[in-house]
Amino acid sequence: MKSDEEIMEILEGYDLTGSYRKAAELAGCDHHTVGRYVQLRGQGVDPTERAVRSKLIDDFLPKVEELVERSRGRVGADAVHKKIAAMGFTGTDRTTRRAVATLKESYRAGNRRVFRPWIPEPAMWLQWDWGEGPRIDGRRTSLWCAWLAWSRFRLVIPMLDKTLPTVAACLDATLRTLGGVPTYCLTDNEKTVTVEHVARIAVRNPELAAIARYYGTVVRSCVPADPASKGGTEATVRIAKRDLVPTAVNLRTEYADFAELHQACKDFMTEVNSRVHRETRRIPAELLPEERLRLHPVPEQPFTAVFGEARRFGKDSTISVESVRYSVPHELVDERVWVRFHGDELIVTAMVADSAVEGARHSRSAPGSPQIVDEHYRDAPRGERTPRANPAEAQFLAIGPGATAWLVEATATGVRRIRAKMRDAVALAKLHGTADVDRALGTAATVGRFAEGDLLSILDHQGEHDRTDPIRRGEAHSLQPGTSVWSGFTTP
Numbered sequence: 001m002k003s004d005e006e007i008m009e010i011l012e013g014y015d016l017t018g019s020y021r022k023a024a025e026l027a028g029c030d031h032h033t034v035g036r037y038v039q040l041r042g043q044g045v046d047p048t049e050r051a052v053r054s055k056l057i058d059d060f061l062p063k064v065e066e067l068v069e070r071s072r073g074r075v076g077a078d079a080v081h082k083k084i085a086a087m088g089f090t091g092t093d094r095t096t097r098r099a100v101a102t103l104k105e106s107y108r109a110g111n112r113r114v115f116r117p118w119i120p121e122p123a124m125w126l127q128w129d130w131g132e133g134p135r136i137d138g139r140r141t142s143l144w145c146a147w148l149a150w151s152r153f154r155l156v157i158p159m160l161d162k163t164l165p166t167v168a169a170c171l172d173a174t175l176r177t178l179g180g181v182p183t184y185c186l187t188d189n190e191k192t193v194t195v196e197h198v199a200r201i202a203v204r205n206p207e208l209a210a211i212a213r214y215y216g217t218v219v220r221s222c223v224p225a226d227p228a229s230k231g232g233t234e235a236t237v238r239i240a241k242r243d244l245v246p247t248a249v250n251l252r253t254e255y256a257d258f259a260e261l262h263q264a265c266k267d268f269m270t271e272v273n274s275r276v277h278r279e280t281r282r283i284p285a286e287l288l289p290e291e292r293l294r295l296h297p298v299p300e301q302p303f304t305a306v307f308g309e310a311r312r313f314g315k316d317s318t319i320s321v322e323s324v325r326y327s328v329p330h331e332l333v334d335e336r337v338w339v340r341f342h343g344d345e346l347i348v349t350a351m352v353a354d355s356a357v358e359g360a361r362h363s364r365s366a367p368g369s370p371q372i373v374d375e376h377y378r379d380a381p382r383g384e385r386t387p388r389a390n391p392a393e394a395q396f397l398a399i400g401p402g403a404t405a406w407l408v409e410a411t412a413t414g415v416r417r418i419r420a421k422m423r424d425a426v427a428l429a430k431l432h433g434t435a436d437v438d439r440a441l442g443t444a445a446t447v448g449r450f451a452e453g454d455l456l457s458i459l460d461h462q463g464e465h466d467r468t469d470p471i472r473r474g475e476a477h478s479l480q481p482g483t484s485v486w487s488g489f490t491t492p
Contacts, residue, residue: 002033007047010034056091057099060084064096065103073107075100120149123294126182126217128174130190131237133158134245136255143244143265144170145236148178151287152277156240156265158258160361163342164192165306168211169349169356172302175215176355178288180295185212185219194221207306214303216296243268302356307349308340317376321346325370326362330378346371396422399429402442406450415450425455432459 002010006027013023014034024031040047057064063084067075081089081096089096126148133141144157155174159166175181187193194202202221212219244264246252255261273285280287304310311319313333318325321339328337328348337359338349350359362371397403403425410418429437440458444450449458 002029002037007037010037011041011047014038055095057084057089057095060087060089061099061103063087064099068100068103068107073104073111077101118149122150122291123180123296124183125149125186126174126178126184127186127236128171129188129237130162131241132245133241134255134261136258136261141258141261143237143240144174145240146170146174147236148182148288148291151284151291152280153178153284153288153291154236154240154269154272156244156269158261158265160258160358161342162190162192164205164207165308165340165347165349166358167192167208168303168306169358171211171215173355173357175298178295179292179298181215181217181298182295183217185217187219187221189221193219211303211306215299239272240268302351304338304349304356307338307356308347309338311337311339313337318370318372319348323367324365325372326360326365327370327372327376328360329376332359392419393422395426399425399434399441400438402438402440402445405445406441409445409448410450413448413450417452421450421452421455428455428459436462 006029010023010027010029010033013026014020017023017026020031020034020038023034027034037047064080067080067083077093077097077100080100081093084096126146128144128146131143131145133143135141139160142159142162144159145154146157147154155177157170157173159170171185189197189202191205193205193208195205196203200223204219204221208219243250244252244261246254255264273288274283276283309321311321312335313319313328315333317330317333318327319337319339320326326339326346326348328350332350335350340347340349341364344364346362346364347358348360348362349356351357360373360376362373365371397407406425407418407422410421415421425437425441436459437455440455440462443458443462444454449455
């Protein structure tokens with residue numbers, strides 16, 4: 001079989017000499033070979049095209065093609081070889097693999113999906129999706145990721161669950177941050193969005209449909225098992241998880257609490273919305289005002305029907321749910337909140353800056369067992385109060401928290417001459433320094449030493465040993481003198 005270059009030399013020699021034998025001498029081949037290639041060219045046949053020879057698998061190709069079609073190009077060559085061998089095929093599996101590869105390539109060429117480029121319009125599409133967030137104290141979190149398709153302005157909100165009220169709160173916060181409502185919202189087919197499919201057509205959750213009607217938008221969902229119809233939501237989720245979830249890639253440390261994660265999400269949004277987008281070559285924060293001009297206005301009040309039952313609480317910063325008292329942050333006093341149970345948890349939703357946010361979350365309790373969180377109160381934790389004082393008492397309390405602790409413990413134990421000892425402490429603070437005296441007063445309050453001269457003794461001890469924690473003897477220590485001195489006595 002001649003190569004393409006050799007065939008071209010043969011034909012070129014014939015065109016030059018006009019003789020089979022002379023062209024054969026120039027090309028170094030037989031004159032019959034020259035005649036064959038010249039005849040093929042004269043018949044309009046490509047002389048470089050190889051002749052197709054019959055193969056053992058030719059009679060089984062219709063079955064192989066059927067198997068490829070039925071499996072949509074996924075069937076393996078080994079499975080095909082077993083089936084046609086059972087039908088009488090005597091060739092090797094290598095022949096089968098070549099035939100299957102050729103038919104698969106032909107199938108993909110005829111069934112390759114071509115995507116029409118999506119050119120978004122301003123104020124037309126908002127997309128959202130959920131991503132797995134970092135764990136905080138062993139608890140899972142979720143990242144609400146949303147973006148406007150035209151301006152590429154992105155938002156990431158961390159949440160503790162993905163229930164319908166949470167979706168409503170996130171959607172409300174997103175729309176208020178964007179400053180308007182788009183025509184459509186595109187998302188995935190979760191149960192909060194789609195309850196079922198009929199003939200691959202999504203049946204919308206009626207509660208979510210009511211939320212969408214309230215805000216004046218339409219919720220659309222992607223085609224099941226078709227990532228291409230999701231648009232850019234997956235990219236937004238992937239970028240947010242890459243930058244926010246602690247991994248070996250971004251070397252981010254664990255988050256101490258939910259507030260730190262929330263601040264990290266704010267920093268992430270500021271970063272991605274302030275840099276040039278790769279697709280638009282513009283900054284999303286600069287495009288948002290242009291798109292905002294075409295967005296529909298956001299309702300003044302959020303959709304609160306899914307947040308649960310409304311409650312009001314007073315100065316004690318608690319609400320009553322099923323005869324159980326639950327504390328709420330003191331910043332929400334005299335505000336209306338909504339409560340609902342999600343599993344074994346009570347979720348309190350409040351309005352902050354005309355946006356729905358999660359105000360508190362408690363474990364479900366029974367009557368007689370209130371759930372009170374000290375962080376919900378402005379004052380110090382229960383059992384501690386800031387005393388009111390006259391000028392002399394205020395001078396003593398100004399020494400520091402150790403002085404306050406000393407006064408609380410001393411009054412509780414009925415110590416005599418408290419005012420005189422307070423004046424002595426103020427005088428010692430001028431001599432030894434406020435920090436040392438405050439530390440000594442705190443030590444005295446801890447170990448219960450309120451006698452005359454105890455404060456000065458503690459100050460001297462601190463100066464010599466420089467210990468922060470007081471020395472406490474355990475139960476194994478005894479003040480009873482030992483019997484080692486008896487060894488010097490002898491019996492008569």
